[in-house]
Amino acid sequence: MANRNKTMKVGFIGLGRMGSGMAGRLLQAGHEVTVYNRTPDKLKPLIMLGAKPAAKVSEACRGDAVITMLADDEAVESVVFGEGGILKSLRRDAIHVSMSTISVTLSEKLTAAHERAGQRFVSATVFGRPDMAAAGKLFIITAGAQDVLGTCEPLFEAMVHKTFHMGDEPKAANLVKLSCNFLIASALESLGEAMALISKGGIDRHSYLAILTSTLFTGPAFANYGALIAERKFEPAGFAAKLGEKDIRLALAAAQNLRVPMPVASLLHDRFLTLLARGGENLDWSAIGGLAASDAGLEDLPKAA
């Protein structure tokens, strides 16, 4: 707990909509943050908040820890294992905090590689939207060695509403993240089917949603996504369909490795492929909740404008 007032020297790689908010919170909490992004225009607002720009990945690896918050496995692999990457650049005993939504397999590979390099590795996956990131109201799922996570606590403190710890193996946080995204996508599909049914039966979708969210489904997943599906408002994307497809694919890959049949996840993956095949890859992922209405002849398939 003494850690809470301690400031750290940290690199932050990946400044998309989530990463920018998170790095901003670290700066506001007094941490010394060096920021790197493949396209450097994203750095400006953070430099104004006091961040130091890094021209290369290696320049973001000179502190106590480096955080990665990137789009997918390929981006993380490139930044970690590539020429001048994290693995070569981070000093012994320094920490790599992986906050991206990546595969369980990559998480295992990172754990092993950092261990061989004498570095520390933890996973800290993230729930929340960009506005929650900017407000320091994220939920974070951590997994890895307790002492390392303890060291990182001042960082998490700056970003979270609440933290959940999932044990000593970093990959546990990745599996939890993927399975939660599966549950959200499952709610999208089920809502889509239910709304196609009642809508074709002559019932107003918003009135129907009001019942759901007043009774059994009062949580934000149903309220927020239910409204998008009721309005068929799939643009602009808060979280793009192609990322949704990726997360379900990674959940299925984990299920494959663990030999866990997941028929609803399989069905969701086919729904995402349909959406992508028909031009919807940049729609919000809630657009899979529009496919049942299309199959029922109510509306056309969701498409990007």
Add this chain to the structure above:
Amino acid sequence: MANRNKTMKVGFIGLGRMGSGMAGRLLQAGHEVTVYNRTPDKLKPLIMLGAKPAAKVSEACRGDAVITMLADDEAVESVVFGEGGILKSLRRDAIHVSMSTISVTLSEKLTAAHERAGQRFVSATVFGRPDMAAAGKLFIITAGAQDVLGTCEPLFEAMVHKTFHMGDEPKAANLVKLSCNFLIASALESLGEAMALISKGGIDRHSYLAILTSTLFTGPAFANYGALIAERKFEPAGFAAKLGEKDIRLALAAAQNLRVPMPVASLLHDRFLTLLARGGENLDWSAIGGLAASDAGLEDLPKAA
């Protein structure tokens, strides 16, 4: 609104765990209630609260309205269309309030039959468990002619936490009820798959559930049923698997008539058939959330003790 203080003379047919609580609330609110049940032993506690016992269906049909709260289509058809049934016994302009979870097709048939008989018919389907029924905290979905529903308001007042109105056609309330039960069953299956995945990945199911219910799935559906699935506690049944199978079957029948493909509903129906075929018909319906773990080789198929 003047209705609210008016007491009514009403019959109540079907005194299972839900019906008994509901009839008890009507008595407490001062209504004159005549109660009928196929097995008369259920009547005693209500008689002590002031109910008049009916030996036959027809004796429960002499008031302003008669309420049916029965297990399935067959029971309702028998009580309405059978010898000495509601249709023959209810006076002109008296009201039949159908609160059972029945098919959309039967609701249409009841609407037409009561109209031909010069009687009034409304649907008022119910969300809530037996304890909520006994406490007058139900959610009720009404549909039918507004004037008739206005007349019945003193009855609903005694039973509800909140009422939702779904328009002039009684069947709308039945379709909403069935589609909501589909959404709950869908949550059961998805939770079952997610828990099989994380559990086989070495993560504690209760810790996992705590994340879900603190973040995106804060509603009672996930909290209550998630706990049952995490503990694999499928007995005693709050709502039996065979009733769950029936509701998904009726939702699919409505989808068939409206030509709405519902792949998740189809998958759920096969899950319920598996559960029933393997001896689980008297387990709680949340036991379908245990099938994914069985398929993953984690546990045996859920079975009744």
Add this chain to the structure above:
Amino acid sequence: MANRNKTMKVGFIGLGRMGSGMAGRLLQAGHEVTVYNRTPDKLKPLIMLGAKPAAKVSEACRGDAVITMLADDEAVESVVFGEGGILKSLRRDAIHVSMSTISVTLSEKLTAAHERAGQRFVSATVFGRPDMAAAGKLFIITAGAQDVLGTCEPLFEAMVHKTFHMGDEPKAANLVKLSCNFLIASALESLGEAMALISKGGIDRHSYLAILTSTLFTGPAFANYGALIAERKFEPAGFAAKLGEKDIRLALAAAQNLRVPMPVASLLHDRFLTLLARGGENLDWSAIGGLAASDAGLEDLPKAA
């Protein structure tokens, strides 16, 4: 076997494309055939072959046996149980031969009703196309009392290439027929998925089909339907999509009653609903084999011209 030369006095109800060919074969074999159809214009060609026209169902019920070959359960129920129907008109010990594709439940109901009426009832379901019916080359699945089927043998002789006997309960022939149509529909869907895959991979569908039909799938189901799917030639309908939907629905109803989960059958039913909802009810049922290509963005959904 002595029966083979015996001619019978028989009614034939239902003169669609299959029924007309079958009745024609009976006439050619020397049987005395009285024909009935709801729309009497179908009778003419058969009258020219020597058939006696019946103005009412009852007039077709005066012989040794009456054959029904109708579109669905509703048609059979109307003709059997309706005013002046078979049940009231057939003499004691005369035979009703049900050759339509009907539900297992209706078959049970017919068995019981005819037994109560002192009449005999057997099922004899049919495989083959109209040209095979006209040529007397059908496959017939019989079920029911052996002595009754023996009596009917001269009738079957006139129509079949081969007969299979399925035991004493008439419903067995109905279950076999429905399950076979499920297998054909399953082949349609799988072919559709495989062809969407190889086609999007740049491979010619006809070349691909040539491999299948030369190696493992040499039977007529794959050859005939594979060609339709490869060409996307779904009109004119040899067997309409709405009849395909009906047969899968009846197979699922049988599965429901026997508590047999059939996930592929469930998936097929949703495919048929999609086809019907989007305007394809009069296409050939092989059009469900075009849905995978549509979902893959290769072609539009199959629609009637």
Add this chain to the structure above:
Amino acid sequence: MANRNKTMKVGFIGLGRMGSGMAGRLLQAGHEVTVYNRTPDKLKPLIMLGAKPAAKVSEACRGDAVITMLADDEAVESVVFGEGGILKSLRRDAIHVSMSTISVTLSEKLTAAHERAGQRFVSATVFGRPDMAAAGKLFIITAGAQDVLGTCEPLFEAMVHKTFHMGDEPKAANLVKLSCNFLIASALESLGEAMALISKGGIDRHSYLAILTSTLFTGPAFANYGALIAERKFEPAGFAAKLGEKDIRLALAAAQNLRVPMPVASLLHDRFLTLLARGGENLDWSAIGGLAASDAGLEDLPKAA
């Protein structure tokens, strides 16, 4: 055609049950064959037929061509890209003929790697069982440059009943092979569901199969596998469940890359995972056709002895 009498100097890597028969045929046709297998005991019978043993992969790469017939992607990658592998050992313009069932992605990778190395690469995937391999009665799907395939014709001549050419891109032969195995697995599942249905309905499975194979499903896929499912004879494995799982997984990976939703393939993959998770990985892959009966409560899940 002049090629037919030409004998070639060829390496053969992978002498499982299929590979041994194929290499034997090459020897009988007079080709000079150098054989390599990871476990060398498989070489003896071929040496007796005149094969030269190779102690290392590189020794099998000194001729006009080298054939690989291995279990999976990993084995092929190891043999091609590993230390002293085919890529390093094959001379310029010599040919690698890939006959294994591998992924489309690996086929693309091999095409590119061999091109960069100045070598030639073709795919020639195989249909048939070990006895057909030993008798030279295989079906072979070829894809790649016509001139290279022409050069290899004397090799194929020794092994095949019939050859099908799928164009210039080697990966086409891999996609065709995977999609055909998908169709077989689909038949296994559908047969399993149909047999569970009729069996629970009191009908004998062998009588039922006799109908199928006499009418619409006369090909070997239904006849051979239908008999195994009817008898629930899943041991010994002709083709192990774990290989079936692999093939469906590779078909789904190809579908993923081409964005083709394949719901039946997804369902099959979950069936294979169930089988593997419950101890059936060494059963014949037709054991997925036993899962429907298990879900229906007819029999226990198939398990290895």
